[in-house]
Amino acid sequence: MARTASYVTVLCVLFIAYLAGITHACMCQPEHPQTKYCKADYVIIARVLRKSVRRENHHDVYKILIKKSYKMSKNANHSLKDGRIITASSESMCGMQLNVGSLYVISGKDNRVDICNNYVKEYSKMTIVERRGFAGGYKKGCLCEINMARWSPYQHQRLGTCNWELFSKCETNYGACVPSRGTMTPEGKPVKCHWRQSPLYTDCIDALL
Numbered sequence: 001m002a003r004t005a006s007y008v009t010v011l012c013v014l015f016i017a018y019l020a021g022i023t024h025a026c027m028c029q030p031e032h033p034q035t036k037y038c039k040a041d042y043v044i045i046a047r048v049l050r051k052s053v054r055r056e057n058h059h060d061v062y063k064i065l066i067k068k069s070y071k072m073s074k075n076a077n078h079s080l081k082d083g084r085i086i087t088a089s090s091e092s093m094c095g096m097q098l099n100v101g102s103l104y105v106i107s108g109k110d111n112r113v114d115i116c117n118n119y120v121k122e123y124s125k126m127t128i129v130e131r132r133g134f135a136g137g138y139k140k141g142c143l144c145e146i147n148m149a150r151w152s153p154y155q156h157q158r159l160g161t162c163n164w165e166l167f168s169k170c171e172t173n174y175g176a177c178v179p180s181r182g183t184m185t186p187e188g189k190p191v192k193c194h195w196r197q198s199p200l201y202t203d204c205i206d207a208l209l
Contacts, residue, residue, distance in 0.1 A: 026094035028116030030148065032164050033130055034177060036119035038142040040107035042076035043134050044069050045123060046085075048098045059112075060089045062098050070135055071107075079110040086112045096120060105134050127173045129200055141178040144193035160189045170204035171195060 037043060045068040052061040062085045085106070088095030094114040098104065105126060108118040123131070149163040157163050162177035176198070179190035195201065 025092055026115055028094065030166055032146040032148075032172065032175075032177075033119055034133060034138040034141055034175075035146050036107050037071075037134055037138040040071060040119070041073040041109045042069070042080065043071040043105070043107045044080070045103060045105055047103050048085075048100050051098070051100055055089055056086065058089055058093070059086050060095065060097075061086050062100075064104075064106075067103070076108075076110065082111075084111055087114060091115075105131075107134065127200070129174045129176065129198065133176055138176060141176055141193070141196075143179055143188075143190055144177045146177050159191055160185070160193055162193050162195055170201060170208070174198065174201040174204050 031039075044066050046064040046066045049063045049065055052063070055061070064083050064085050066080065066083065085098070087098075094116050096113065096115055098120070099122070103123040104120055105123055106113065106118065106120050113120055119134075121130070126134075129137075143160070145158075145161045146164045147158060147161040149165050160179075162171075162175075164171050164175075164177075166172075176196045177193050178196050180192040180194050183191050185191060
């Protein structure tokens with residue numbers, strides 16, 4: 001009987017630890033790269049020069065060299081003037097690890113970056129559509145809204161939106177949501193948007209058929 005009670009106690013402790021792990025995991029709503037671009041105050045190409053040995057309040061500090069700026073507000077420029085990017089040292093706090101020496105495309109509001117609010121990706125791992133998008137191609141679609149389709153990409157599409165399925169590589173890697181030709185709402189937003197039918201996008205779709 002005592003052995004059974006001990007076994008149940010162990011199971012309870014493990015279950016509580018499991019729930020604690022879930023509670024402290026980084027959780028946020030995924031966003032399409034275009035949405036990250038449109039929301040950002042800056043979009044830069046930067047090389048990571050080094051990682052600071054000392055942490056700041058459990059955050060890692062990276063020294064970067066900005067190679068090119070595609071988008072930069074006055075406040076963002078002030079935040080990045082020291083060439084430092086700060087991110088939580090733990091993935092459970094939505095932090096990220098950057099590779100020293102690598103070239104990245106980074107978008108955000110200030111010099112603090114995380115998985116949820118920023119786009120941070122090695123330039124060599126981006127598709128040509130993503131590269132062109134962050135270079136300004138996504139700007140044409142900022143009046144559109146990309147709606148994450150939770151159940152099916154064919155669910156009802158709201159006005160001025162494109163449905164996006166999270167695990168669909170075609171829309172994620174090769175898609176840009178742009179306004180369709182037609183009327184605008186009184187607020188100046190497009191009535192209808194669609195995924196641009198670029199060769200890479202259509203080839204991806206055809207490969208799935």
